[in-house]
Amino acid sequence: xxxxxxxxxxxxxxxxxxxxxxxxxxxxxxxxxxxxxxxxxxxxxxxxxxxxxxxxxxxxxxxxxxxxxxxxxxxxxxxxxxxxxxxxxxxxxxxxxxxxxxxxxxxxxxxxxxxxxxxxxxxxxxxxxxxxxxxxxxxxxxxxxxxxxxxxxxxxxxxxxxxxxxxxxxxxxxxxxxxxxxxxxxxxxxxxxxxxxxxxxxxxxxxxxxxxxxxxxxxxxxxxxxxxxxxxxxxxxxxxxxxxxxxxxxxxxxxxxxxxxxxxxxxxxxxxxxxxxxxxxxxxxxxxxxxxxxxxxxxxxxxxxxxxxxxxxxxxxxxxxxxxxxxxxxxxxxxxxxxxxxxxxxxxxxxxxxxxxxxxxxxxxxxxxxxxxxxxxxxxxxxxxxxxxxxxxxxxxxxxxxxxxxxxxxxxxxxxxxxxxxxxxxxxxxxxxxxxxxxxxxxxxxxxxxxxxxxxxxxxxxxxxxxxxxxxxxxxxxxxxxxxxxxxxxxxxxxxxxxxxxxxxxxxxxxxxxxxxxxxxxxxxxxxxxxxxxxxxxxxxxxxxxxxxxx
Amino acid sequence: xxxxxxxxxxxxxxxxxxxxxxxxxxxxxxxxxxxxxxxxxxxxxxxxxxxxxxxxxxxxxxxxxxxxxxxxxxxxxxxxxxxxxxxxxxxxxxxxxxxxxxxxxxxxxxxxxxxxxxxxxxxxxxxxxxxxxxxxxxxxxxxxxxxxxxxxxxxxxxxxxxxxxxxxxxxxxxxxxxxxxxxxxxxxxxxxxxxxxxxxxxxxxxxxxxxxxxxxxxxxxxxxxxxxxxxxxxxxxxxxxxxxxxxxxxxxxxxxxxxxxxxxxxxxxxxxxxxxxxxxxxxxxxxxxxxxxxxxxxxxxxxxxxxxxxxxxxxxxxxxxxxxxxxxxxxxxx
Numbered sequence: 001x002x003x004x005x006x007x008x009x010x011x012x013x014x015x016x017x018x019x020x021x022x023x024x025x026x027x028x029x030x031x032x033x034x035x036x037x038x039x040x041x042x043x044x045x046x047x048x049x050x051x052x053x054x055x056x057x058x059x060x061x062x063x064x065x066x067x068x069x070x071x072x073x074x075x076x077x078x079x080x081x082x083x084x085x086x087x088x089x090x091x092x093x094x095x096x097x098x099x100x101x102x103x104x105x106x107x108x109x110x111x112x113x114x115x116x117x118x119x120x121x122x123x124x125x126x127x128x129x130x131x132x133x134x135x136x137x138x139x140x141x142x143x144x145x146x147x148x149x150x151x152x153x154x155x156x157x158x159x160x161x162x163x164x165x166x167x168x169x170x171x172x173x174x175x176x177x178x179x180x181x182x183x184x185x186x187x188x189x190x191x192x193x194x195x196x197x198x199x200x201x202x203x204x205x206x207x208x209x210x211x212x213x214x215x216x217x218x219x220x221x222x223x224x225x226x227x228x229x230x231x232x233x234x235x236x237x238x239x240x241x242x243x244x245x246x247x248x249x250x251x252x253x254x255x256x257x258x259x260x261x262x263x264x265x266x267x268x269x270x271x272x273x274x275x276x277x278x279x280x281x282x283x284x285x286x287x288x289x290x291x292x293x294x295x296x297x298x299x300x301x302x303x304x305x306x307x308x309x310x311x312x313x314x315x316x317x318x319x320x321x322x323x324x325x326x327x328x329x330x331x332x333x334x335x336x337x338x339x340x341x342x343x344x345x346x347x348x349x350x351x352x353x354x355x356x357x358x359x360x361x362x363x364x365x366x367x368x369x370x371x372x373x374x375x376x377x378x379x380x381x382x383x384x385x386x387x388x389x390x391x392x393x394x395x396x397x398x399x400x401x402x403x404x405x406x407x408x409x410x411x412x413x414x415x416x417x418x419x420x421x422x423x424x425x426x427x428x429x430x431x432x433x434x435x436x437x438x439x440x441x442x443x444x445x446x447x448x449x450x451x452x453x454x455x456x457x458x459x460x461x462x463x464x465x466x467x468x469x470x471x472x473x474x475x476x477x478x479x480x481x482x483x484x485x486x487x488x489x490x491x492x493x494x495x496x497x498x499x500x501x502x503x504x505x506x507x508x509x510x511x512x513x514x515x516x517x518x519x520x521x522x523x524x525x526x527x528x529x530x531x532x533x534x535x536x537x538x539x540x541x542x543x544x545x546x547x548x549x550x551x
Numbered sequence: 552x553x554x555x556x557x558x559x560x561x562x563x564x565x566x567x568x569x570x571x572x573x574x575x576x577x578x579x580x581x582x583x584x585x586x587x588x589x590x591x592x593x594x595x596x597x598x599x600x601x602x603x604x605x606x607x608x609x610x611x612x613x614x615x616x617x618x619x620x621x622x623x624x625x626x627x628x629x630x631x632x633x634x635x636x637x638x639x640x641x642x643x644x645x646x647x648x649x650x651x652x653x654x655x656x657x658x659x660x661x662x663x664x665x666x667x668x669x670x671x672x673x674x675x676x677x678x679x680x681x682x683x684x685x686x687x688x689x690x691x692x693x694x695x696x697x698x699x700x701x702x703x704x705x706x707x708x709x710x711x712x713x714x715x716x717x718x719x720x721x722x723x724x725x726x727x728x729x730x731x732x733x734x735x736x737x738x739x740x741x742x743x744x745x746x747x748x749x750x751x752x753x754x755x756x757x758x759x760x761x762x763x764x765x766x767x768x769x770x771x772x773x774x775x776x777x778x779x780x781x782x783x784x785x786x787x788x789x790x791x792x793x794x795x796x797x798x799x800x801x802x803x804x805x806x807x808x809x810x811x812x813x814x815x816x817x818x819x820x821x822x823x824x825x826x827x828x829x830x831x832x833x834x835x836x837x838x839x840x841x842x843x844x845x846x847x848x849x850x851x852x853x854x855x856x857x858x859x860x861x862x863x864x865x866x867x868x869x870x871x872x873x874x875x876x877x878x879x880x881x882x883x884x885x
Binding site for chain 1: 584587595597598601602605633634635636641644645699700703704707708711714715716717718721722724727830831832833835839840843845846847848
């Protein structure tokens with residue numbers, strides 16, 4: 001190697017180093033991609049004028065895009081844009097309104113539902129939407145031998161809403177004529193219309209299912225406001241405007257890109273930097289930064305959840321309701337809300353949110369009263385507090401109803417300490433956590449929550465606290481026969497006022513028994529650009545973006 | 552040299568086989584029922600049982616292992632339980648994303664780390680030496696999570712110099728061909744996008760490359776110091792060679808072997824340890840792919856993901872060993 005060459009090589013290395021440093025420090029100047037877009041400009045979009053592409057940032061990716069085979073909301077959120085259901089929920093409520101079905105009639109015995117379908121609607125692949133398509137979809141979901149059930153697919157929402165095989169609620173679905181569909185039920189089902197409106201029962205193109213087969217779940221075809229375009233897993237899902245959408249003047253956007261950005265703070269950073277336009281799951285702490293920021297707006301999702309501390313009734317110490325009531329008196333909910341939810345939550349009294357019909361607002365909460373708690377413990381035979389420390393399972397993941405489980409657990413730990421109850425906090429990894437709770441061996445008390453699916457009290461009270469849901473969602477192993485009778489009766493009652501009355505009775509019993517400490521109903525926070533309009537967040541977390549636009 | 556390479560390659564087979572056994576046993580020791588985790592709260596017992604049967608989870612694990620090895624021999628990594636896509640096809644984009652990030656991070660770590668180490672050794676006990684070794688110490692102990700969020704906050708939110716997340720401008724994406732975004736942008740003839748892609752790489756690769764950068768700087772420094780005290784360097788200096796040439800030519804070549812070892816090890820650990828960086832920067836890489844698979848008990852994906860990383864690790868080690876042989880002829884005869 002010549003002297004000159006060696007010298008050159010060394011200089012090259014140094015030059016590269018210097019270049020690297022300069023690049024890092026200068027911010028690379030030049031083009032402005034990634035930098036904050038100037039006001040009024042469409043960042044990298046389709047030319048001049050108003051922005052018509054929405055970039056939506058969320059925490060996780062979808063699992064599959066066929067809404068019939070999934071139960072998790074990240075998948076259903078995309079399904080909501082690509083598909084329509086026979087009935088829909090009115091914006092931001094859980095009331096139903098016409099969707100692909102324009103009108104419907106119910107027979108007096110509550111067994112026959114006749115739907116008149118909207119005419120002239122086409123699937124994205126050009127095929128016609130009609131009564132046959134509806135029949136095809138319902139048969140696919142209900143018939144275990146359907147050739148259009150693909151390997152490994154399960155239709156869990158269908159089974160849980162309309163009964164598993166062998167005890168189906170829907171006996172038959174038939175096409176009366178091209179635009180009329182008739183459902184015959186085996187027994188009346190009070191929330192039938194509510195259920196039909198769930199995004200899981202979206203009507204898919206029979207032609208596309210027949211052609212794409214198992215690929216349909218990653219190439220969905222529906223009648224919805226947006227046409228599925230591309231899915232880069234764990235990165236982006238791209239949807240484009242359906243120009244032939246049946247709702248007048250919708251959708252307003254030309255394109256939606258849904259991005260997965262797992263970390264809440266990183267997602268907020270991306271929003272501030274103009275890389276996304278709208279985000280979910282804003283950390284309550286980050287929300288403070290929105291005050292006084294005139295480029296961003298805070299969006300509150302209506303509260304439709306409950307976070308709770310459950311007692312494991314398999315454990316002897318919790319056999320006595322007085323112990324459970326005592327612990328209910330020992331939690332300072334408002335202090336937790338102020339410190340750990342940034343004030344964006346309401347103390348929970350009952351296991352269902354107050355916005356839901358059938359909520360009993362005459363029920364009084366157990367007040368935060370340490371003396372009362374101590375005297376209840378004395379009555380229960382524990383004058384010096386509980387002898388053994390309890391194992392308290394605290395959530396290792398953040399959920400809209402519980403942004404930081406471990407900190408909440410620590411606050412409660414301190415509260416309990418004051419009445420002589422010691423707890424050890426444990427937070428195993430999420431899948432193990434849920435399995436342990438289901439087994440009920442390791443935990444004494446635990447933290448969990450629930451977000452409503454369909455706007456029916458049954459979806460909170462029966463799903464979470466009935467004896468039928470052991471093992472399952474009733475992780476407190478709480479059994480009350482009287483409650484069970486009421487909840488089952490409410491399931492077949494068709495008159496909503498009577499049902500509301502039954503659910504009020506149920507809430508009263510649950511409050512007395514205190515299988516839980518209902519903690520909070522949180523208000524999940526979102527943030528978006530200030531010129532983003534028409535976005536109406538739905539209580540259940542799954543909303544249509546078809547009336548969203550930029551000013 | 553050729554027979555040396557052949558021998559090194561032959562050793563790979565038992566190593567890889569052993570890896571499959573270890574990975575398989577560990578994964579199957581994880582408590583919990585995958586069918587339950589995959590199907591979620593609302594699943595019926597019937598559909599869970601059906602899934603267990605379909606996945607062969609009801610069979611003894613030795614039989615499951617045998618089946619797995621058989622499929623592996625045919626180049627079939629199986630299907631993901633969660634998405635039901637063939638893993639070999641599904642993993643490719645993730646792998647490419649991670650490789651791109653790893654290469655950029657190591658480029659940063661090597662260029663900055665080695666030069667800092669060399670200059671520190673050369674100008675021993677100077678202010679540069681002290682400052683860079685303090686930086687190296689801080690760099691090793693810096694939490695990636697914090698560093699990443701700080702970078703975003705300063706360079707993206709406050710200064711608006713660099714994008715904070717993702718691999719490219721998603722409003723105007725580059726079409727995926729090789730899944731290596733820089734190459735895809737070049738192949739697509741979109742030169743303006745090449746620059747955009749590079750800008751997306753800068754913050755995550757600094758976050759990921761900081762620890763290896765610091766490690767490399769310290770190793771380079773101590774290795775260089777040792778060499779520079781030796782007789783032949785004194786001779787070279789005595790012959791009147793310029794310091795620069797002594798350091799970068801004579802000393803570096805002999806100081807390079809321990810540095811090379813560290814570079815190999817660090818590259819391997821980056822491949823697997825990128826989860827945090829990938830999470831903060833929304834980088835759809837293999838770390839996140841495996842992480843998501845673990846939380847959903849997606850056994851085939853966890854297995855294949857870990858094996859792929861282990862395989863790359865072994866390959867990197869092989870390359871390092873071969874490079875030793877190039878640098879020091881005595882090694883290949885051992």
